[in-house]
Amino acid sequence: MASTPTSQPPVKTNRIGLSVMEYKGGKTTLCAGCGHNAISERVIDAMYEMGVQPERVAKFSGIGCSSKSPAYFLSRSHSFNAVHGRMPSIATGALLANRTLVGIGVSGDGDSASIGMGQFVHLMRRNLPMIYIIEDNGVYGLTKGQFSATADLGSKLKTGVINDLPPIDTCAMAIELGATMVGRSFSGDKKQVLTLLKAAIAHKGTVMLDIISPCVTFNDHEGSTKSYKYMKDHDEPLHDVNFVPQFEDITVDYEPGSTTEVTMHDGSRLLLRKLEEDYDPTNRIEAVKRLMQAHDKGEVLTGLFYINTKAPSFLEMLHMTEKPLATLPESVTKPPKSVLDEVMESLK
Amino acid sequence: MATDVVVQQQRQGPPPAKAVNDWSIQVATVNGSGSQSANMVLLRSIFQMGIPVSGKNLFPSNIAGLPTWFTIRANKDGYIARKKEVDFLIAMNPETAVEDVKSLDPGAAVLYDEPLNLSAIRNDVGFYSVPFDKLTAAVCPEAKLRKLVKNMVYVGVAAQLIGIDMGQVEKAVRKQFKKKQKAADLNFAAVKAGYDYAASSLKKADHCYVEPMNATQGKIIIDGNAAAALGSMFAGCTVVTWYPITPSSSLVEQMIDYMKHYRIGADGKATFAIVQAEDELAAIGMVLGAGWSGARSMTATSGPGISLMAEFAGLGYYAEVPGVIWNIQRTGPSTGLPTRTMQGDILSTAVLSHGDTKHIMLIPNSVAECFDMAFDAFELAEHFQTPVFVMSDLDLGMNNWMSDPFKYPDRPIKRGKVLSKADLEKLGSFARYKDVDGDGIGYRTLPGTEHPAASYFTRGSGHNEKAQYSERPDDYQNNMDRLAKKFETARSHVPKPDVDTGKSKIGIIAYGTSHWAIVESRDQLRKEYKLETDYLRLKAYPFTREVHDFVKNHDRVYLVEQNRDAQMLDLLKLDLSVDQLHKLRSIRHYNGLPLDARSVTDELVTQEGK
Ligand SMILES: Cc1ncc(C[n+]2csc(CCOP(=O)(O)OP(=O)(O)O)c2C)c(N)n1
Ligand code: SF4
Numbered sequence: 033m034a035s036t037p038t039s040q041p042p043v044k045t046n047r048i049g050l051s052v053m054e055y056k057g058g059k060t061t062l063c064a065g066c067g068h069n070a071i072s073e074r075v076i077d078a079m080y081e082m083g084v085q086p087e088r089v090a091k092f093s094g095i096g097c098s099s100k101s102p103a104y105f106l107s108r109s110h111s112f113n114a115v116h117g118r119m120p121s122i123a124t125g126a127l128l129a130n131r132t133l134v135g136i137g138v139s140g141d142g143d144s145a146s147i148g149m150g151q152f153v154h155l156m157r158r159n160l161p162m163i164y165i166i167e168d169n170g171v172y173g174l175t176k177g178q179f180s181a182t183a184d185l186g187s188k189l190k191t192g193v194i195n196d197l198p199p200i201d202t203c204a205m206a207i208e209l210g211a212t213m214v215g216r217s218f219s220g221d222k223k224q225v226l227t228l229l230k231a232a233i234a235h236k237g238t239v240m241l242d243i244i245s246p247c248v249t250f251n252d253h254e255g256s257t258k259s260y261k262y263m264k265d266h267d268e269p270l271h272d273v274n275f276v277p278q279f280e281d282i283t284v285d286y287e288p289g290s291t292t293e294v295t296m297h298d299g300s301r302l303l304l305r306k307l308e309e310d311y312d313p314t315n316r317i318e319a320v321k322r323l324m325q326a327h328d329k330g331e332v333l334t335g336l337f338y339i340n341t342k343a344p345s346f347l348e349m350l351h352m353t354e355k356p357l358a359t360l361p362e363s364v365t366k367p368p369k370s371v372l373d374e375v376m377e378s379l380k
Numbered sequence: 381m382a383t384d385v386v387v388q389q390q391r392q393g394p395p396p397a398k399a400v401n402d403w404s405i406q407v408a409t410v411n412g413s414g415s416q417s418a419n420m421v422l423l424r425s426i427f428q429m430g431i432p433v434s435g436k437n438l439f440p441s442n443i444a445g446l447p448t449w450f451t452i453r454a455n456k457d458g459y460i461a462r463k464k465e466v467d468f469l470i471a472m473n474p475e476t477a478v479e480d481v482k483s484l485d486p487g488a489a490v491l492y493d494e495p496l497n498l499s500a501i502r503n504d505v506g507f508y509s510v511p512f513d514k515l516t517a518a519v520c521p522e523a524k525l526r527k528l529v530k531n532m533v534y535v536g537v538a539a540q541l542i543g544i545d546m547g548q549v550e551k552a553v554r555k556q557f558k559k560k561q562k563a564a565d566l567n568f569a570a571v572k573a574g575y576d577y578a579a580s581s582l583k584k585a586d587h588c589y590v591e592p593m594n595a596t597q598g599k600i601i602i603d604g605n606a607a608a609a610l611g612s613m614f615a616g617c618t619v620v621t622w623y624p625i626t627p628s629s630s631l632v633e634q635m636i637d638y639m640k641h642y643r644i645g646a647d648g649k650a651t652f653a654i655v656q657a658e659d660e661l662a663a664i665g666m667v668l669g670a671g672w673s674g675a676r677s678m679t680a681t682s683g684p685g686i687s688l689m690a691e692f693a694g695l696g697y698y699a700e701v702p703g704v705i706w707n708i709q710r711t712g713p714s715t716g717l718p719t720r721t722m723q724g725d726i727l728s729t730a731v732l733s734h735g736d737t738k739h740i741m742l743i744p745n746s747v748a749e750c751f752d753m754a755f756d757a758f759e760l761a762e763h764f765q766t767p768v769f770v771m772s773d774l775d776l777g778m779n780n781w782m783s784d785p786f787k788y789p790d791r792p793i794k795r796g797k798v799l800s801k802a803d804l805e806k807l808g809s810f811a812r813y814k815d816v817d818g819d820g821i822g823y824r825t826l827p828g829t830e831h832p833a834a835s836y837f838t839r840g841s842g843h844n845e846k847a848q849y850s851e852r853p854d855d856y857q858n859n860m861d862r863l864a865k866k867f868e869t870a871r872s873h874v875p876k877p878d879v880d881t882g883k884s885k886i887g888i889i890a891y892g893t894s895h896w897a898i899v900e901s902r903d904q905l906r907k908e909y910k911l912e913t914d915y916l917r918l919k920a921y922p923f924t925r926e927v928h929d930f931v932k933n934h935d936r937v938y939l940v941e942q943n944r945d946a947q948m949l950d951l952l953k954l955d956l957s958v959d960q961l962h963k964l965r966s967i968r969h970y971n972g973l974p975l976d977a978r979s980v981t982d983e984l985v986t987q988e989g990k
Contacts, residue, residue: 072858085836103837103849112672113839114665115691121662123667125677126827128619128653133673161854210662277390300566353649355616358674358826362793364651365616365676366765367642369788375610375638376785379600 047083053081057105062097065297067219067245068167070281072104074222075136075165078229090126090133091334094119094148097174098167098245114169117148125324130327130356133345134233135162142172143232145181151204156238160346163232163239164211165201167219169247175249179283187300190250191281204323207316207338212237212345214319215336218304219245219293220282228336237345244304244332246282248297265370291331307335326354384612387409401431401456403588405469405538408480409531410473412444416554417567418531419450420780424552425535426454427601427782430593434460436779436974441626441718442583447476449981455591460781462974468542468588470534471498472512482729491537497645510537510580517578525651527736529570536574541582543590546575569784578850598852600785604776605674607637608706609787611754612678613643616793617704619670619677620773621663627884628680628708628775660685663691667703668767671696672838674798674826676758678704682774683712683725687733694733697863699812700822702761703752704797706770708777711972719950721774721973723892723897727947729769730921736860738871740764741921743771745895749919751786756875762796764821766871773895773942773975797823802945810845812836813859820866874920875902877927884912886988889916889927891948893974900977901984908981909990918948923955931960938984940967942975 043051055076060069079089086108093099095116102111114122119137127135144166155164170183174221177190181200186192206214213235217224225243232239286292289308295299304325312318319337326333353360405422409415416437423453430845452465453778465485471477472493481490481501491500499507516530532553532872539549551566557564608631610618614830620639622632636654640711645651657663663679670677674738681689686707696703711717712724731738740760742753761768799810804825810833813822822845823835843859844850881887890898895917905911916930931937939949946966953961967983969975 070826076917085830085831088828089833109833110825110835110839112669113837114842115695115840118661118665120656121665122669122672125621125666125675126673128655128666129670129673129677130826130828131677137757143707150658154662167901218384279724281735298763308818322696324619350653350655351650352653353645354676355646355650356828357651357653359619360616360651364645366614366789366793368895371642372614372786372788373608376600379785380598 038109046080048085050080050083050086052076052080053110055086057107057108058103060104060144062100062104065171065281066097067169067243067246067247067282068101069104070219070222070227071165071225071243072101072199074225074229077103077226079234081226082230082233084134084233088132088134090123090130090135090304091121092119092126092135092137094139094143095174096140096143096172097145098169101138101167102136107352108331117143118151119143120148120151122166124155124160127160127162128348128350128352131249131352131354132356133350135158135160135372137162137164139164139166141166141168141170141180141202142171145202148210151317153205153209154238156206156211158346159210159237159343160210161236163229163236163241166240167245168202168242169245173247186366201323201327203240203285203337204320206238206240207319210238212340212343213239213336214338216242216244216332216334216335218284218302218332219243220284220294221304221334222283222287223285224306224334231326231336235339235341237340237343238362240310244302248294253374259366303331305331307333311335313337316340395801397587397965398588399467399587399588400591401454401593404451404453404463404465405468405470406422406466407450407534408473408476409443409448409450410444410475411440411448413472413531414528415448415450415472415531416537417451417528421549421552421556421571421763422538423452423780424490424555424601426452426590427541427596427599428551429545429590430596431456432458432460432595432782434779434781436462436775438973444624447473454590455936456595458595459900459977462976463902468538468586470538471496472531472534474582487587487791488946488970489588490542491534499554500834505981507583508537508541508585510534510574510577515573516570519573520566525566529566532567532570536576537578537582538579539571540567541586542588545592549586562917574575575583576959581594587641596782596813598785599782601780601782602747602751602808603778603780604744604747604772605708606634607750607783607786608680608754608770608772610778612704612758613638613675614789615755615758617676617758618652619655619666619675620652621666621670621677621679622655623657623660623663623681623684623685625660625685627710628682628685628706630778631706631708633681641687646799651770660688661692662691663695664703664907665706667705668692668696668701671702671761672827674795676704676762678706678758680706680708682708682710684715686725686729690733691795693739694735694737694769697733697739698735699838699842700765700824701767701838702765703767704757704761705767705772706772707770709773714975716955717972719774721893721942721974722970722972723771723773723894723942723947724970725878726771726941726943726948727945729771730951732769739767739769740874740923741769741771742875743891743919743921744776744915745919747776747781747783748840750785752789753875755789755791759794760870760873763794763873765796765824765917766866771892773893773925789833797821799823799825799829799834801829801831804829804833809833812844813843813862814845815862815865819869820862821869822862832911871922871924872926874922876924877919877930878913878917879926879930881914881916881930881933885935886911886985887914887919887930887937888940889937890917890940892942894942897975897977898940899979900979904981905984909985911988911990923952927952928956931956931963935963936965937963938965938987940969940975940980942969944968946972
């Protein structure tokens with residue numbers, strides 16, 4: 033029995049001997065109370081608990097507040113902040129080049145459901161092994177509060193504009209298109225988000241998680257109107273913190289099968305319904321049906337909607353070597369002179 | 381309307397006398413009628429007789445039905461550029477026949493399908509009337525196949541009239557149909573029928589003759605896209621992504637064939653990934669993702685695809701990610717003439733994207749250079765950690781060219797400044813965008829490198845040396861200055877131009893496929909006008925020192941290019957000192973057809989005031 037004569041309590045470590053500190057990222061620059069921060073925290077917890085080697089993770093994102101998230105977890109992983117909406121292709125290329133990486137992408141609802149819709153749907157149908165998270169707040173955060181394509185019918189912008197287009201359900205789409213693990217949660221539901229993320233890390237295929245993530249700033253109709261015009265002139269730079277009210281994170285905890293009502297920072301209410309424990313997530317058609325029913329009832333259904341562990345992944349379909357293409361030696365990637373001679377002979 | 385796509389131009393000189401191994405045949409057919417095999421057989425037979433030959437396919441943007449022309453130029457002196465004038469027309473397309481015949485020069489000859497009844501149109505060209513249907517029916521009992529086999533009949537007729545060796549024709553037919561013995565037999569029977577008919581019923585009415593030579597021995601015939609595909613395979617490319625667009629599609633399609641054949645590992649698994657992307661945005665995105673991860677990755681596209689890639693091209697430049705993009709240029713703007721050639725994307729590609737962005741471009745002039753530059757492109761992309769564009773064009777990419785066999789790239793593949801785990805253990809840390817070596821190129825690590833100091837954050841927004849987000853004015857400016865320095869470094873790394881100088885105070889600069897017209901034009905200028913010229917063929921952007929020297933050492937410099945706006949001239953102007961600018965003159969060709977020597981000669985002579 034080894035005993036360490038120290039007054040410090042031993043640091044808790046995971047199965048690969050790393051502490052949770054080693055999964056942290058940079059200090060967040062997002063608004064206090066932004067749901068995106070809570071999601072970053074859960075990613076840290078999930079990676080830690082699953083004992084993923086941080087260096088093996090590749091983080092991807094597009095452009096938006098949500099897409100800044102990869103900076104706030106897993107500093108020891110490589111990260112690629114792509115262009116607006118086109119993260120899926122960057123992730124696809126990167127993971128094709130090195131299939132041993134654990135890919136995690138973070139996108140926004142604007143990023144994925146509008147400008148990036150084309151790449152989003154094609155990532156889903158390829159079933160490329162990676163985790164794709166949409167931090168879904170129904171608005172464009174970074175460009176200061178326009179509607180996104182997931183905004184609910186009839187919802188109101190702080191400017192008073194009413195949304196009269198139906199929302200796109202990214203989960204229903206992902207299921208239909210071929211993603212093999214699809215779920216939805218709420219950023220304040222620590223337990224559910226963490227559970228889904230841990231399952232996602234274990235899954236070999238495209239995981240699409242739509243996580244409702246309140247935007248405290250642009251759902252806050254009061255107090256910001258004055259600043260709104262000013263800030264609108266500045267696109268990319270982060271919002272002036274002076275204008276961001278300090279909000280508490282919203283948290284919820286409720287049982288499977290039950291419904292809970294969440295009051296958002298702006299006073300609007302969200303009716304969350306968690307799938308019951310005996311729900312069968314292998315039934316694709318039932319999954320889409322339940323999503324549609326929830327829409328009709330005005331509920332946001334959460335939980336794991338669909339999982340298929342048998343479908344071949346994109347990497348399997350390509351019959352690629354197990355080794356990373358990126359680092360194959362020249363002896364493998366450059367055919368010998370005899371091959372060129374053979375081809376030249378056939379062209380004579 | 382057929383007239384909307386006409387391609388012939390009138391001859392400006394007197395009709396030729398007897399021409400041995402120096403003439404052009406044009407075959408006018410209907411797109412989709414299967415004439416390609418017949419044309420290849422004709423081309424190959426001449427090639428096999430040792431005569432330098434080139435073939436150009438002028439085809440419409442259409443699957444079937446519109447007129448298409450295939451021109452075969454035989455030239456004993458080895459000139460392989462397009463020749464404007466047609467000596468021998470094979471008129472198989474009723475739609476264009478009359479206009480095709482009208483546009484011929486006096487002294488030319490026309491071989492036509494009997495029912496077209498063309499001989500009444502004019503009396504200063506020779507005519508051969510051939511009952512194609514009757515001849516075809518006799519050798520091809522199966523009515524379904526007759527449409528295809530019919531084309532082989534004109535091969536036989538032409539062979540007899542011009543004097544092409546039937547042994548060579550048979551060999552070419554067998555090569556064309558490879559292992560399909562029955563098809564080869566049937567097609568050769570059709571050739572024979574045409575040959576016999578010509579021998580018994582036609583009287584020579586053209587001036588074209590062939591005599592065996594020894595100028596093609598050991599040479600190969602291949603198109604530029606296949607050469608590029610081969611080159612990319614031997615360059616160790618592992619990720620290919622693409623979205624179909626003429627004239628680049630065949631590059632990747634041929635690459636798929638080669639890679640499936642030659643790049644399967646010992647375990648039976650592919651040592652590559654080829655992905656048809658959902659569009660060009662995704663295609664270049666995947667290239668950059670893979671390049672970032674450390675793979676040699678590439679895509680191939682053409683003008684409209686290049687436009688779509690603009691945002692990502694800027695990201696690749698600014699975030700410093702390698703990747704190779706083949707631009708097989710076609711005629712723009714917009715959809716333009718999608719199946720015609722042009723050097724129309726020079727300027728837009730050089731600065732593709734927003735902000736201060738500039739890219740390395742390589743410009744092959746031959747199938748051999750398509751092969752070689754594929755290797756160079758990956759080397760440069762990884763060395764400079766940036767997208768590299770290879771500016772081919774439709775003429776080079778989709779036409780068949782003869783060439784010496786390609787040389788095996790003996791040079792080892794270099795992966796650029798990549799730090800491994802062991803390097804990091806020694807160094808302790810690294811700063812991704814620090815100019816350690818004074819060449820503007822930083823060091824990078826690949827994702828998955830198992831060292832806590834390996835990771836860095838790649839982004840298109842402002843960053844400092846350590847790749848941290850930064851909006852500080854000094855960080856931004858330092859970074860941009862380093863990128864400019866990197867581009868300066870590239871000047872001495874890109875392929876140097878070919879320079880032929882010291883004979884004249886008149887210089888010509890050209891690039892890409894224009895080269896072949898320049899070679900011929902310089903001879904014309906010498907022979908016809910006693911005008912010596914010096915010549916510099918650009919192979920890359922940025923311009924190397926030789927380009928500056930060339931301008932400095934000449935009184936007048938003609939920049940010849942295949943676009944309306946003198947795009948390369950504009951780039952050169954940005955580079956030269958003001959006192960050199962007055963020397964530059966421009967010769968441009970932009971009708972969608974490959975450049976021909978006569979156009980250059982005439983224009984240069986006019987500008988020289990001769
Ligand atoms: C091509 C392009 N168009 C527009 C923008 C401006 N832009 C930046 S972020 C963004 C929307 C972000 O919204 P979302 O993805 O929902 O993320 P959030 O900020 O709400 O987390 C837009 C439109 C851009 N960066 N690039
Ligand atoms: S603007 Fe909204 S989405 Fe962006 S950081 Fe602030 S709260 Fe989050």
